[in-house]
Amino acid sequence: MEDRVEVFRGDKAQITCLFKSGDGIGGITIQWLYVTRLREKQPIYYQDATTKYIESSFPYKDRINVTDNGARGETVLTINDVQIRDEMEFICLVRSLTEGTGEGRTKLKVFEKPERPTIEGMETGISVNEKTPPKIGVCEVKNGFPKPNITWYRNTTPLHDDGDGVSVKSSSTVESSGLFSVRSELSMKVTKEDKNAKxxxxxxxxxxxxxxxxxTNRINITVYYPSTAVDVWVDSPKGKIKEGDSIVFHCRGNGNTPSLLTLSHNNGDVLGDGNIVVLENVSRQHSGVYKLIVNCKEPAWIYLDPAVVKPEDTVVVAQGEAVTATCNALSSLQTNTAWFKNGEEVFTGHTVTLKDVTFDNTGTYTCVVTVPEIEGMETSGTLDVRVAGPPKIMEQDTEITAAFDTMVELSCHVRGFPPPSVTWNSPDGEVFKMASQKETEEGVESVLSVKVISDITALCRASNKYGTDSVTFNIKASESLLLVFPVSTLGVCGSGVIIAVVIICILLLAILGSVLYFLYKKGKLCGRSGKQDITKGKSNKENIVVEMKSDNTEEATLLGVNGEKQPASEQVNFLIL
Structure with missing residues (x-):
């Protein structure tokens, strides 16, 4: 037997047992067994010269079958729809009356390809002056078997837990299906160079x-670092400076953390703070050396904790009532807070109050806390507001005209919380069971598809513990459809269609005329005898003449039965029954 058989979960596994015996298939006994996790042998299958059966105690007996070929000395155990729990050791036991007992073992290995891994980086920036390794990001891979392994990389360099500057913490979860999900968190001290790292x-x-x-995808992080070098220069005036001029100094550091830039003159007088310093009406006393000093305005560490929203998660408020929510995030710097709904800013400030709420206030509100001094430093939280009240069906067109034997979809958009249940009924109380229903942010939406074979009336009824609302749809079945084509405005394609229709009509009329004439000659029309003579031909007025003309102006003229031309501006009407 093979040492191991490997298959994907859901596939079919075949475990083959080969044997040799001079007694033939009728003189041997074949048994299949499996080894439990407690190392106990349990029977699966038994076969001798007169009996074949699968053990009723085997938990997966409905998914296995055994075939044998005595001439080739082979027995095959087949397991269909292999599952994770099928990963075990199987034993083939062959007993011969004259040659003794032989045993073979095969381990079944089951595999499941995991889902695509995900990575999530820190939304807030990370300071190079953090005393402990800050969190960089989290990687997660779900539903694999055996357990997948996760390795972190910085650019092309693998990162491993070294107990100093790099910390990698991994955890795994066994899902109810038996598959593994693995989560890995990277923490690492950063340097200025990490601002461009992937x-x-x-x-x-x-x-x-x-x-x-x-x-996974590549991510980068925001790294905050203090200035290690500063520049100062005269922006104005250009060239030589004379008494009475105004001098504009520009100051700049190479860091990206808030800092205080101070400009001094001859190691003494402080001329000003900030990125721009202006000296007006200068004199010779302003000559000398100017020094720029950079001082951190904040502590060596800069932080913005995750936003905390109160109430948490979902808040339910009755119609007409009020609800107040707060959003705060601890930070070493000044913060601003804004609230958004559906991507639009609706409130500012850490606290927001909704008064006299209606269904319009239902939805998800996102609060975003930002640090104005540092671009991109922000955190956010969400609050779901549900307005409790009786169902309210949104206004819509309820009078519908549809062609006979077509499908029509009727939609009921209902506001309300708890989410209303929707039923569709006919006027006599019959329930339409083919309706679908899904929850929306404001309530539910129910769709009913009906086939129009007659006039239909359908009642949409929505209800929850607060009340009921209903609306009636009236569908009028249209048995015919009138199509009107202006002859004077038909293009090449339109003219071609009319020509084809007219030709078909002419052929049908010709066939009909031939049949009528034949019957007339035979005397079988309107009780006439075949011996009667026909002495008079048909008058010209009884002839039907159809003429179609087409020129570069793409106009068509249709002749009447008497040959009169119809005006070109008239319309040709087709009635399709």
Whole structure:
């Protein structure tokens, strides 16, 4: 037997047992067994010269079958729809009356390719002066078997837990399906050079006969670092400076953290703070050396904690009532807070109050806390507001005209909380069971598809514990459809269609005329005898003449039965029944 058989979950596994015996298939006994996690042998299948059966105690008996070929000395155990719990050791036991007992073992290995891994970086910036390694990001891969492995990379360099500047913490979860989900968190001290670094995760996982790898997206982090060098220059005037001029000094540091730039003259007088300093009406006393000093305005560490929204998660408020929510995030710097709904700013400030709420106030509110002094430093939280009240069906067109034997979709958009239940009924109380229903942010939406075979009346009724609302849809079935084509405005394609229709009509009329004439000659029309003579021909007025003309102006003229031309501006009407 093979040492191991490897298959993907859901596939079919075949475990083959080969044997040799001079007694033939009728003189041997074949048994299949499996080894439990407690190392106990449990029977699966038994076969001798007169009996074949699968053990009723085997938990997966409905998914297995055993075939044998005595001439080739082979028995095959087949397991269909292999699951994670099927990963175990199987034993083939063959007993011969004259040659004794032989045993073989095979381990079944089951594999499941995990989902695509995800990576999430820190939304807030990270200071180079952090005393402990700050969190960089989290990688996660779900539903793999055996357990996948996650390796962090900085650019092309793998990162491992070294107990000093790099910390990697991994955890795994066994799902109810038996599959593994793995989560890995990277913490690392950063330097100024990390502002351009790309971080990502590599996930290695096993498949039958091989190991494969996949990678997450690349992320970068915001690194905050103080200035280590500063520049000062005269922006105005250009060239030589004379008494009475105004001098504009520009100051700049190479860091990206808030700092205080101070400009002094001859190591003494402080001329000003900030990025721009202006000296007006200068004199010779202003000659000398100017020094720029940079001082951090804030502590060596800069932080912005995650936003905390109160009430948490979802708040339910009755119609007409009020609700107050707060959003705060601790920070070492001054913060601003704004509230957004559906991508639009609706409030500012840490506290927001909704008064006399209606269904219009239902939805998800996102509070965003930003640090104005540092671009991109922000955190956010969400609050779901649900307005409790009786159902309210949104206004819509309820009078519908549809062609006979077509499908029509009727939609009921209902506001309300708890989410209303929607039923569709006919006027006599019959329930339409083919309606679909899904929850929306404001309530529910129910759609009913009906086939128009007659006039239909459908009642949409929505209800919850606060009340009921209903609306009636009236569908009028249209048995015919009138199409009107202006002859004077038909293009080439339109003219072609009319010509084809007219030709078909002419052919049908010709066939009909031939049949009528034949019957007339035979005397079988209107009780006439075939012996009667026809002495008079048909008058010209009884002839039907159809003429179609077309020229470069793409106009068509239709002749009547008496040959009169119809005006070109008239319309040709087709009635389709």
């Amino acid at each position: 971080f990502y995760c590599e996930v290695s996982y096993f498949v039958p006969g091989a190991t494969r790898m996949t990678e």
